[in-house]
Amino acid sequence: MVSVFDVIAEPNRRAILSLLVSSEQSVRQIERQLRMPQPAVSKHLRVLRDAGFVESTVDAQRRLYRLKPEPLQEIDAWLAPFRRFWSAHVDALERHLDRMEQSTATKRKATRKRRGPNRARHKGETK
Amino acid sequence: MVSVFDVIAEPNRRAILSLLVSSEQSVRQIERQLRMPQPAVSKHLRVLRDAGFVESTVDAQRRLYRLKPEPLQEIDAWLAPFRRFWSAHVDALERHLDRMEQSTATKRKATRKRRGPNRARHKGETK
DNA sequence: TGTTAATATTCCTTGACGCGTATATACGCT
DNA sequence: AGCGTATATACGCGTCAAGGAATATTAACA
Secondary structure, eight states: OOSHHHHHTSHHHHHHHHHHTTSOEEHHHHHHHHTOOHHHHHHHHHHHHHTTSEEEEEETTEEEEEEOSHHHHHHHHHHHHHHHHHHHHHHHHHHHHHHHTTOTTSOGGGTTOOOOSSOTTOSOOOO | OOSHHHHHHSHHHHHHHHHHTTSOEEHHHHHHHHTOOHHHHHHHHHHHHHTTSEEEEEETTEEEEEEOSHHHHHHHHHHHHHHHHHHHTHHHHHHHHHHHTTOTTSOGGGTTOOOOTTOTTOSOOOO
């Protein structure tokens, strides 16, 4: 398992993380809430712990697992540039929609071709 | 390919997305900047488009690919509860660190056991 | 029309990962 | 000591996706 993104690609692991966001849980508790075989839970927790998403505390025979923020923050950080991108494009989208509702005659998506905005500044553009 | 998380699990796809955040790009441009064989680029773009991460515009023989915000926003939305979690724990961490620097004698992490906070309210805790 | 450039698609192989089953380890309790 | 419970690990299997190489498609242009 190489990156934090691989770790959260697995649906069951995301489910486990979502469970832990409320409070720490034992393996058994996770097992029951997610209706998942115990070895599966343990294995996913192993992956999560190796990647730093969770840490465990020994409580008798139980292990209590709790969230650690760092890897999720890493993902959050990766998203940052894109967040800037889409907030910068909300108004552009609005302008686009404005233009659309006055030229509704064009078929667009049907033929999946030529879709106007912000292309005019390119160099060649043959044809 | 099932979820947006699977899509961004692939490093090359993340690289492509990061490229597109600045401006739209042709396949060739992506191919050169990422030093990646052309079929690979096309295949990853196919996955990205099917998942709604990008859309393409035909420009002569070229196809210009650009970002679409929705899937990334979906990921951002999934992160929201965790963001609340870790911001709620920043101050708890600070208190924790305060406690640490006045009891630096204990070895803690070395034996990977019994690690204090918010456990006192549990029932058994035998030993 | 033939050629070249840009992009997409297909086929094959390989490796990784998740799952299920079985087993191991550790602890508490009687 | 023996048993039950909680958790972890090992092993074999099936699947699926990424990579590489070859080929197909489309458009421009001479």
